[in-house]
Amino acid sequence: MDTTRTHQGNTMIRQLLRTSAALAAAAIGLSAPMIAHATDSNIGETSEVQFSSTDAADLRNKASALASPVAVFEYMRNNYDYSLYHGARSGSVNTFLGGRGNDVDLAATLIAMLRSQGIPARYVVGTVRVPATQVANWLQVEDSSLAKSLLIDQGVQNVVSSTSGSTATIDFEHVWVEALIPYGQYRGAGAQSPSCTGTTPPATCHWVPMDPSFKQYKQVSSGLDPYTTLSFDYTSYYNALKNNDSARRDKNPLEIYQEQVLNWLGTNAPGKTLDDIPDFQGIVAETDGLLPASLPYAVVGSTRSYNSVADHDAVVPTTEPKNWGKLVKFTMALSSAPTNSPTSPCSGASLSIQNGIVTLCAGGSVLLTDLATQRLTMTLEIINGQTQLVARKGGTQVGGSITLGSSSSINGWTPSKGDPLAIYVSLDGVPAATTSGVDQVISANYNGVAGGYYLVATGGETSNWSQVHRAAQQLLAANQQYSVVLTPGNPGMNGQACDPSTGLNCVPYVGSVAAGNELVNNSAAMDSLTGGLLYVAATQYYAKLKDDFGAIDQINKVKTPIAGFLGVVSSTYQPEYINGTAFAILPSGLLIDMKGITITGTWRINAPSTVSNSQFNLAGHITSSLEHETWQELTGYDAISTVRGIQMALANGATLLDLKKNQSTDTMASGYSAFGFTSGAAPSGFTYNPFTMPFGSTQPASWTNATSGAAFDLLLTQDSTATSALRQSRVNYVYAPSSGLYGWVNCVYTQANQLQGYINQGYANSNFTSTYSLCDGTAYSTSYTISQIYAGLQSNYTNTVIPTYIGQNYFNFFDRAQGFVPASYMYRTTPIASNAQFTSMVQKIRDNLYFQDLTKNWVEYVIPSQQSVGSNFKFAVDIRNVFDAPTGNQTSATFEILNDTGIAAGGGFVNPWLTVRK
Numbered sequence: 001m002d003t004t005r006t007h008q009g010n011t012m013i014r015q016l017l018r019t020s021a022a023l024a025a026a027a028i029g030l031s032a033p034m035i036a037h038a039t040d041s042n043i044g045e046t047s048e049v050q051f052s053s054t055d056a057a058d059l060r061n062k063a064s065a066l067a068s069p070v071a072v073f074e075y076m077r078n079n080y081d082y083s084l085y086h087g088a089r090s091g092s093v094n095t096f097l098g099g100r101g102n103d104v105d106l107a108a109t110l111i112a113m114l115r116s117q118g119i120p121a122r123y124v125v126g127t128v129r130v131p132a133t134q135v136a137n138w139l140q141v142e143d144s145s146l147a148k149s150l151l152i153d154q155g156v157q158n159v160v161s162s163t164s165g166s167t168a169t170i171d172f173e174h175v176w177v178e179a180l181i182p183y184g185q186y187r188g189a190g191a192q193s194p195s196c197t198g199t200t201p202p203a204t205c206h207w208v209p210m211d212p213s214f215k216q217y218k219q220v221s222s223g224l225d226p227y228t229t230l231s232f233d234y235t236s237y238y239n240a241l242k243n244n245d246s247a248r249r250d251k252n253p254l255e256i257y258q259e260q261v262l263n264w265l266g267t268n269a270p271g272k273t274l275d276d277i278p279d280f281q282g283i284v285a286e287t288d289g290l291l292p293a294s295l296p297y298a299v300v301g302s303t304r305s306y307n308s309v310a311d312h313d314a315v316v317p318t319t320e321p322k323n324w325g326k327l328v329k330f331t332m333a334l335s336s337a338p339t340n341s342p343t344s345p346c347s348g349a350s351l352s353i354q355n356g357i358v359t360l361c362a363g364g365s366v367l368l369t370d371l372a373t374q375r376l377t378m379t380l381e382i383i384n385g386q387t388q389l390v391a392r393k394g395g396t397q398v399g400g401s402i403t404l405g406s407s408s409s410i411n412g413w414t415p416s417k418g419d420p421l422a423i424y425v426s427l428d429g430v431p432a433a434t435t436s437g438v439d440q441v442i443s444a445n446y447n448g449v450a451g452g453y454y455l456v457a458t459g460g461e462t463s464n465w466s467q468v469h470r471a472a473q474q475l476l477a478a479n480q481q482y483s484v485v486l487t488p489g490n491p492g493m494n495g496q497a498c499d500p501s502t503g504l505n506c507v508p509y510v511g512s513v514a515a516g517n518e519l520v521n522n523s524a525a526m527d528s529l530t531g532g533l534l535y536v537a538a539t540q541y542y543a544k545l546k547d548d549f550g551a552i553d554q555i556n557k558v559k560t561p562i563a564g565f566l567g568v569v570s571s572t573y574q575p576e577y578i579n580g581t582a583f584a585i586l587p588s589g590l591l592i593d594m595k596g597i598t599i600t601g602t603w604r605i606n607a608p609s610t611v612s613n614s615q616f617n618l619a620g621h622i623t624s625s626l627e628h629e630t631w632q633e634l635t636g637y638d639a640i641s642t643v644r645g646i647q648m649a650l651a652n653g654a655t656l657l658d659l660k661k662n663q664s665t666d667t668m669a670s671g672y673s674a675f676g677f678t679s680g681a682a683p684s685g686f687t688y689n690p691f692t693m694p695f696g697s698t699q700p701a702s703w704t705n706a707t708s709g710a711a712f713d714l715l716l717t718q719d720s721t722a723t724s725a726l727r728q729s730r731v732n733y734v735y736a737p738s739s740g741l742y743g744w745v746n747c748v749y750t751q752a753n754q755l756q757g758y759i760n761q762g763y764a765n766s767n768f769t770s771t772y773s774l775c776d777g778t779a780y781s782t783s784y785t786i787s788q789i790y791a792g793l794q795s796n797y798t799n800t801v802i803p804t805y806i807g808q809n810y811f812n813f814f815d816r817a818q819g820f821v822p823a824s825y826m827y828r829t830t831p832i833a834s835n836a837q838f839t840s841m842v843q844k845i846r847d848n849l850y851f852q853d854l855t856k857n858w859v860e861y862v863i864p865s866q867q868s869v870g871s872n873f874k875f876a877v878d879i880r881n882v883f884d885a886p887t888g889n890q891t892s893a894t895f896e897i898l899n900d901t902g903i904a905a906g907g908g909f910v911n912p913w914l915t916v917r918k
Contacts, residue, residue: 042120042180043197046308048091048108048325048369051116055373055470059096063113069181069208070291072113076212078285080106083461084139084561086155086431087324088309090462094372098464103175103213104309104324105462110177110212120180120196123312124209125173125320126303127158128295132168137216140280141559144168145608153600154561155430155440157321171300173321176211178305181291207305209295217280224269224277226261227556227604232618238643241651249647252629253621254548261555278554279605309369321435326428328371328458328566331363332378332389333422334402334450336413342445344424350400351410358410364391364399368427368458373470375535376456380404380417381523387417389450392527404450417451425456427566430600444595446568453526455534457594459542459565467539475536478528484508484519533634534569534590541569541592541630548622558615559603566596590635592627611889620879620893640868642895645877649864652835657865661849662858662885668849672717674865675837677826683712686735690816691745694752695794699816702742705735711830713839721851724819730843731813732830741814744805747775748797755790776800834874835866841876841898848880857891858883875899 050056051063066072081100088104092112095101101109107123114121132144139147144161148170151159157173180196182204196205237256240248248256258274265272304319306312313323331344336358339345345352346361353359366376374394381390389402402408404415422445429440448454486498486506498506508519519525542565549560570591602619604610621643628641640648650656659671672679682688686703693699711734719728736743751774758766764787772780772789774796780789802811812818828839841863848859863878880894 042122042307043115043118045112045115046310047367048088048105048309049112049115050091050093051112053093056093056096056112056116059093059109059112060116062096063116066113069114069119069179069210070289072117073110073210073212073291074287074289076106076110076113077210077215078283078287080109080212081283082106082138082213082215084150084154084156085461085563086157086322087326087428088367088369089326089460090372091369094369094462094464094467097466098462100464101213101462103211106213107175107177108309110210114177114179118195118197120201122178122207123175123306123308124178124303125175125306125312127171127300128174129169129171129298129300130214132161132170133166134216134297135170135172137219137280138214139559140217141603141605142219142279143606143608144170146559146603146605149608150559150561150603152433153430154563155322155433157431157433159433174211174214174297176209176213176295178207178209180205180207182206208291210291211295214296215286216284218282218284220279220281222277222279224265224272225557226264226277227558227612227614230257230260230264231614232257232260232621234621235656237621238646238656239650241647252548252625253618253643254552257552257618258555274551274555277557279557317435322431322439323428326368327365328368328376328428328456329363329365329426330376330378330391330399330456331361331424332391332402333359333361333424334389334404334415335359335420335422336411336415338420338447339422340447341422344422353411356411358413360402360408360410360415362389362391362400362402363424366393366398370394371456371458372462372467375471375531375538376458377527377531377534378423378454378456379523379526379531380451382521389421395527415450417449419450421448421450421452422446423448423454423456423568425566425568425596427458427564427596429563429598440563440598442564442566442596442598444566444568446570446593446595448570449572452570452572453530453534454568454570455531455538457538457542457565457567457569459539459546460562461546463539463542463546463565465543468536468543471532471535471539475529475532478525478532482510482522482525482529484510484525484529485512530571534571537590537592537630537634538567538569540634541594541626544626544630545597545623548626549619552615552618552622556612556615557605558612559601559605560615560619561600563598563600564596565594566598567592567594569593590631590639592630594623594627597623611887613888613890616890617881617893620895624879624895640873640875640877640897642877642879642897645868645875645897646862646864646879648868648870649866649877652866652869654835654864654866657863658860659845659849659863660858660860661852661854662883663854666849668718668846671845671861671863672826672842675828675842676832677715677828677842679717679826680823682733682822682827683829685710686712688822689742691749693745693749693797694756695790696798697817698811700741700745700811701814701816701820701822702745703733703735704737704742708736710735713828713830713832714825715839715843715846717824717826719846719850726809726813727819728843728847729809729813730839731810732839733814739805741806741811744775744801748793748801751775751793752790752797755786755793758786759790776805833866835869837863837865837867837876841878845878854885856885858885873899 045052051060063072066075083100083102085102088108090098090101090105092109095105095109111121132147136142136144136147139150141147141150148159148161151172158171160171162169180201182194182196194202194204196202232253236245237248237253261274309324312320313325316323333344333346339357339359344361345354345359350361352361370393376391376393378391380387387404389404390397391399402415404417406414408415424445426441426443429442431439486508510517510519510522510525553560602612602615604612624641624643628639628644631637631639646656655674657671657674659667661668682703686705689704690701691699711732713730713732715730716727734740765785767782767785769782771782774793776796778796780792802808814820845861852858860881861878868875868877876898878896880896881890882892883889884891
């Protein structure tokens with residue numbers, strides 16, 4: 001999991017801009033200059049305005065029950081919270097059921113409700129001018145400068161502020177709704193007669209403006225601010241399992257912090273609860289019983305109207321600055337060997353061949369609003385007799401596909417199930433504040449295998465529990481539709497016996513075992529069952545995360561705007577059936593990996609530029625903990641996330657390290673020691689044995705040991721971007737008396753000294769009486785002189801022994817003539833202990849610390865000295881924090897986990913052999 005916060009420039013210290021434009025007169029809409037764009041109907045459905053589907057039944061029924069336009073408007077205005085983000089990200093159904101949205105999504109919802117009752121409605125966009133204090137209240141912050149900066153940071157366009165003080169205003173682009181109604185009949189409160197539909201509506205019908213998103217909140221001064229006195233105890237949290245701390249073990253950090261705050265309230269404000277802390281306490285309702293005669297703000301300049309988001313986006317950038325529609329893009333890259341490329345090797349093409357690795361690619365894009373109510377999945381299917389890697393949105397294939405099998409063989413490689421598969425996903429994030437700026441794109445890449453099941457998970461401000469309920473209902477229906485059966489004679493999977501009583505380790509079949517229809521080969525069942533479980537996990541994770549972010553914001557009086565959530569939830573291709581559970585399909589290797597959790601800051605609500613690093617850090621730990629909690633709740637199995645992995649490692653005796661390198665501190669040396677390395681000399685038992693060869697200029701270092709095969713790893717203690725790639729390497733030295741670096745060099749060195757001795761004695765032109773063999777077996781007959789053999793030995797050493805038997809790069813690494821200084825290295829005996837951190841991990845930490853430009857950024861690693869190890873699992877976990885050097889503010893937190901198979905992620909793994917939690 002990767003949590004990142006970004007900033008659209010230094011918005012907190014920008015000077016307030018003045019504008020000389022006069023305030024526009026408030027109007028009901030008819031008097032404002034209007035440019036209309038009507039491609040889609042103002043009465044029908046669009047991709048984001050939905051009201052006739054089964055999912056939209058509640059929306060449709062509610063609009064019908066409310067009966068009048070004014071009742072529908074007041075219901076939306078008084079019951080739906082405003083969330084700050086740009087464009088269409090949720091759509092009408094998800095926004096209606098979720099209870100919140102931005103101006104575009106709340107407008108789409110109001111339009112859907114009105115159109116469902118036959119009332120024409122459309123979007124209107126323009127620049128509005130609002131008193132700065134009202135904008136602050138609307139965003140639920142207490143500082144007007146912060147309010148302006150939040151608008152810019154979240155991508156709202158055309159943000160300009162006037163003079164400071166009580167008359168200060170903020171201009172910004174905003175969206176509202178117009179409905180065509182017989183306005184004279186009690187301003188929308190009466191019966192809708194005559195009808196205003198059709199190409200020529202009656203003259204009594206007018207386009208009436210209504211804004212469901214702009215509102216004010218009840219603002220109080222609670223006087224309660226635990227943020228200023230409390231801090232989260234990470235040491236106790238990490239040691240919760242080790243200490244069997246009932247107050248902290250098996251709890252999310254938010255729950256722990258809430259209990260801490262409740263104890264503080266008990267001492268400092270008896271009788272108060274968590275609900276008493278926030279300074280904003282709900283929407284100020286307006287129930288006039290009539291549609292407003294004007295908008296609640298001034299409109300500056302002309303306005304534009306659109307029947308759909310697509311209509312709006314069709315005139316970008318000629319008329320409008322940025323698209324409302326947001327895209328999710330994906331690429332599937334199937335390769336003959338792992339590429340570990342951070343970007344698609346195909347670069348938009350369908351085929352790539354690089355360094356002998358063949359990659360086939362296919363991809364596509366979908367609207368983010370579609371994924372608010374549908375799932376995007378990728379897996380193998382058999383289509384027309386061919387095995388294909390396909391993506392589906394809501395069950396319908398989208399984008400291209402990759403065909404496996406002999407028909408796709410390229411360069412001797414036949415794409416097959418189990419081959420390396422990389423998935424690249426991106427999500428439109430926050431648009432730039434200006435048309436010349438660069439719009440944010442949130443991206444992530446994942447390594448998997450063909451045959452696994454992958455669900456692209458998106459969310460953010462729009463995530464809510466209605467998505468979870470819909471996903472769970474779909475999964476329960478799928479369990480009833482597909483009859484999954486087992487057989488007691490099943491030999492089992494993963495080396496474990498089949499347990500028919502629970503289905504653990506048994507191969508599941510659809511319909512009957514006799515039919516031989518394994519679940520894994522039934523694409524429809526897999527999509528409904530495996531895909532359904534992953535969908536429940538993704539929606540539940542995001543709904544909880546959004547709620548938890550909101551809860552901690554309320555307690556700490558902090559604003560944490562979300563740019564977007566992006567990740568992948570996946571499973572391997574060996575599903576298991578757990579009988580009697582609500583979620584009956586438990587694929588092996590379940591993984592939640594949300595690499596694209598992106599926020600635009602963590603700000604104290606009462607100041608223009610106070611960043612909350614403590615809030616950012618706690619939010620990251622909440623995010624990581626949810627990854628294992630989600631699987632525990634859904635499957636009944638224990639699961640491992642980064643933070644739980646840290647707890648498990650400490651419980652098994654590891655120490656927690658805080659490794660950092662900035663302009664004043666370097667703690668990496670203590671890390672080497674904790675990881676089992678020694679400084680400057682080889683481990684005990686090795687004797688340093690350097691060579692200076694009698695010919696050429698090589699000076700290889702080597703070591704001897706009483707035991708052949710004794711070995712150790714070497715790692716340069718400190719490096720930088722200027723260090724050569726050779727010196728940055730980690731190398732394993734193995735002692736062998738007659739092979740390896742020492743064996744070969746010692747043999748050549750011995751022969752060279754022998755021959756040189758004969759030459760020094762005057763036998764250079766003499767011949768041996770029998771064939772002379774070099775170390776690699778190259779034979780010189782009696783016709784060769786000793787000087788010729790000596791020259792041949794030198795050539796053989798340089799051109800054969802070193803490159804062929806030792807390895808050129810390996811030899812160069814140990815060559816003192818090429819910069820090898822033994823005292824500059826760290827050493828550790830191999831093989832390492834089963835729970836030791838890999839040398840590759842130590843190298844990664846070293847490079848991340850020392851490769852930074854410390855005037856700009858510095859990095860910190862929080863990592864246990866040992867891996868998290870159990871009877872059936874082995875994980876390396878760490879937290880990588882990045883800080884802005886000039887300010888000291890934390891800019892990102894990556895919660896990493898690497899399992900023993902080499903699959904790196906940032907999420908929560910399920911191990912199907914761990915004890916079921918009760």
